[in-house]
Amino acid sequence: MSNFVMDEYDVIVVGAGHAGCEAALASCRMGQRTLMFSITLEAVAMMACNPSIGGTGKGHLVREIDALGGEMGKNIDKTFIQSRMLNTAKGPAVHSLRAQADKEFYHREMKKTIEAEPLLHLKQGEVIDIITDEITDKTDGKPDKRVTGVVLKTGAVYKAKAVVIATGTFLSGKIFIGDAAYESGPNGLAPARELADNLRKHGIELRRFKTGTPARALSKSLDYSKMTEQKGDPVPVPFSFMNDTLKRDQISCWLSYTNEETHTIIRNNFHRSALFGGKIEGIGPRYCPSIEDKVVKFADKNRHQIFIEPEGLNTNEMYVGGMSSSLPEDVQYRMYRTLPGMENAKIVRNAYAIEYDCINPNQLYPSLEFKKIKGLFSGGQFNGSSGYEEAAAQGLVAGINAAMSVLLKEPLILDRSESYIGVLIDDLVTKENHEPYRMMTSRAEYRLLLRQDNADLRLSKKGYRVGLISQERYDWILEKERLIEEEIARVEKVNIGANKKVQALLEEYESTPLNTGTSLAELIRRPELNYEVLAPIDEDRPELPDEVAEQVNINIKYDGYIKRQIKQVENFKKLEVKKIQEDFDYDDVNSLRIEARQKLKQYQPVNIGQASRISGVSPADISVLLVYMEQMRQKNSKKES
Numbered sequence: 001m002s003n004f005v006m007d008e009y010d011v012i013v014v015g016a017g018h019a020g021c022e023a024a025l026a027s028c029r030m031g032q033r034t035l036m037f038s039i040t041l042e043a044v045a046m047m048a049c050n051p052s053i054g055g056t057g058k059g060h061l062v063r064e065i066d067a068l069g070g071e072m073g074k075n076i077d078k079t080f081i082q083s084r085m086l087n088t089a090k091g092p093a094v095h096s097l098r099a100q101a102d103k104e105f106y107h108r109e110m111k112k113t114i115e116a117e118p119l120l121h122l123k124q125g126e127v128i129d130i131i132t133d134e135i136t137d138k139t140d141g142k143p144d145k146r147v148t149g150v151v152l153k154t155g156a157v158y159k160a161k162a163v164v165i166a167t168g169t170f171l172s173g174k175i176f177i178g179d180a181a182y183e184s185g186p187n188g189l190a191p192a193r194e195l196a197d198n199l200r201k202h203g204i205e206l207r208r209f210k211t212g213t214p215a216r217a218l219s220k221s222l223d224y225s226k227m228t229e230q231k232g233d234p235v236p237v238p239f240s241f242m243n244d245t246l247k248r249d250q251i252s253c254w255l256s257y258t259n260e261e262t263h264t265i266i267r268n269n270f271h272r273s274a275l276f277g278g279k280i281e282g283i284g285p286r287y288c289p290s291i292e293d294k295v296v297k298f299a300d301k302n303r304h305q306i307f308i309e310p311e312g313l314n315t316n317e318m319y320v321g322g323m324s325s326s327l328p329e330d331v332q333y334r335m336y337r338t339l340p341g342m343e344n345a346k347i348v349r350n351a352y353a354i355e356y357d358c359i360n361p362n363q364l365y366p367s368l369e370f371k372k373i374k375g376l377f378s379g380g381q382f383n384g385s386s387g388y389e390e391a392a393a394q395g396l397v398a399g400i401n402a403a404m405s406v407l408l409k410e411p412l413i414l415d416r417s418e419s420y421i422g423v424l425i426d427d428l429v430t431k432e433n434h435e436p437y438r439m440m441t442s443r444a445e446y447r448l449l450l451r452q453d454n455a456d457l458r459l460s461k462k463g464y465r466v467g468l469i470s471q472e473r474y475d476w477i478l479e480k481e482r483l484i485e486e487e488i489a490r491v492e493k494v495n496i497g498a499n500k501k502v503q504a505l506l507e508e509y510e511s512t513p514l515n516t517g518t519s520l521a522e523l524i525r526r527p528e529l530n531y532e533v534l535a536p537i538d539e540d541r542p543e544l545p546d547e548v549a550e551q552v553n554i555n556i557k558y559d560g561y562i563k564r565q566i567k568q569v570e571n572f573k574k575l576e577v578k579k580i581q582e583d584f585d586y587d588d589v590n591s592l593r594i595e596a597r598q599k600l601k602q603y604q605p606v607n608i609g610q611a612s613r614i615s616g617v618s619p620a621d622i623s624v625l626l627v628y629m630e631q632m633r634q635k636n637s638k639k640e641s
Contacts, residue, residue, distance in 0.1 A: 019380025019395030026399030069468025178328025210282030
């Protein structure tokens with residue numbers, strides 16, 4: 001079959017899942033003529049698994065995506081059917097927003113947004129290969145090749161200056177349900193078969209991962225009287241900083257549990273599980289295990305929580321969360337029907353495991369560009385992560401940097417001290433990941449600084465600089481910063497006397513009475529008090545937006561801890577600013593251990609900080625590197641003088 005050139009674009013995005021959507025929208029909004037391919041247009045922003053956005057750690061990512069100018073937060077605010085703030089009994093660092101989505105509505109609204117962009121062309125088609133040119137003016141350490149376009153199954157060639165691969169779980173996808181195994185993408189859609197083989201020919205290392213999804217049950221076949229109802233928050237908190245309030249009738253979710261009968265059925269059928277029968281070679285996500293995994297790994301537990309969640313307003317399908325499986329269909333029926341409220345459940349979609357090809361992400365720079373192919377970027381599950389939110393975050397960065405490469409500008413690099421997105425990408429490209437990566441708050445060292453409530457203050461200026469945040473939104477960020485700083489300074493100086501009004505308020509909140517005067521800030525720092533409840537004794541308080549008042553309260557209440565983390569970040573930055581040249585030859589550093597030299601050559605860190613986080617590189621190796629780099633700096637300085 002002969003190939004033929006159809007058109008030329010600035011950026012091409014392969015895949016239209018959560019990563020692909022963010023990549024394509026970022027690229028076109030930065031002024032680049034962008035083409036996005038999807039095997040089927042029904043897969044645009046598809047929620048193949050859980051019908052939700054956010055959750056612990058993941059909610060932080062969505063807020064950060066929004067702060068940078070991405071779309072996920074705006075879209076879930078338009079399409080949610082239930083919203084809850086998780087971990088409210090704990091400190092603000094781990095508060096995480098989670099919303100149930102109407103899956104079909106989410107898909108439609110994202111597709112509508114994409115179709116409205118004048119510089120973005122969404123097209124159905126299967127990409128089977130990328131086109132590259134050799135770089136003739138290559139110097140040591142630079143990429144060998146440059147991407148120049150893609151080839152479709154039809155033979156059509158589309159030229160491009162940059163390409164983003166965001167294939168999700170479609171790449172050589174294979175479904176497993178007991179003994180049954182067949183090639184398929186998620187939700188029964190067609191897989192991408194040829195692209196994987198061709199990427200290998202380009203020198204890209206692929207590996208096999210797996211994930212899975214539980215069954216969907218017919219709502220009217222369930223008995224909710226035997227389950228525990230979970231309602232949404234009375235006042236939903238928006239994901240997008242562009243929304244002040246959200247008003248929506250919310251739908252309940254439900255909680256059930258497995259029991260010993262459930263576990264017995266599973267144990268008696270381990271030999272029929274694709275996972276335990278040895279049919280699946282891919283590695284699954286540790287933090288989202290199948291029900292078979294749970295029964296094995298947590299044998300001491302006599303029950304597991306199961307979440308029954310609606311998939312939308314116009315469907316009777318209920319997602320049976322926490323119970324993904326690769327057991328045969330007959331076992332699934334018996335297993336699910338042991339749950340309280342599911343005794344007569346009708347299954348409308350079987351649970352399944354899916355195996356797919358993805359890359360070893362140590363082939364990427366922190367910009368998400370391939371080290372050996374200039375202009376080729378990647379994001380999402382193709383990079384070895386799991387989850388819609390992780391995918392969207394990477395897609396956004398990949399799309400931004402694809403556009404920046406076309407514009408011949410420096411890439412946007414987010415480090416782990418300024419965002420969860422930075423933590424996510426740094427973990428992927430620097431650490432050895434042997435399973436699908438999932439974001440959690442525990443992965444962030446500076447999580448008191450990286451709260452979801454301050455994502456706009458942390459990242460919107462960066463979004464503005466790349467062209468994704470409007471002037472109006474940027475101006476509000478500057479004004480918000482000013483209001484917060486001024487109010488904190490005022491509150492620190494306000495003296496509160498031990499008068500009757502003050503004592504009465506303290507008594508109301510069971511707070512220790514005052515023996516002498518104190519500052520308003522000191523009262524705010526008491527665990528049982530906050531900025532809001534102290535308003536009656538703060539006579540000169542200005543009228544402030546809720547989001548400003550929230551930041552004032554948190555910054556005062558956690559002042560000591562925040563200052564400590566800022567000091568830690570300053571130390572962290574000292575290593576991050578020590579850049580390592582692309583053509584740095586580690587063989588010239590005689591005192592480096594062999595393992596360290598091998599790892600450094602493999603990962604090609606961009607700075608000393610990244611080098612220090614590579615497994616197999618010790619503090620002593622870093623000291624050797626620093627000494628060598630200083631010697632070279634002094635040597636070069638003498639030459640120049």
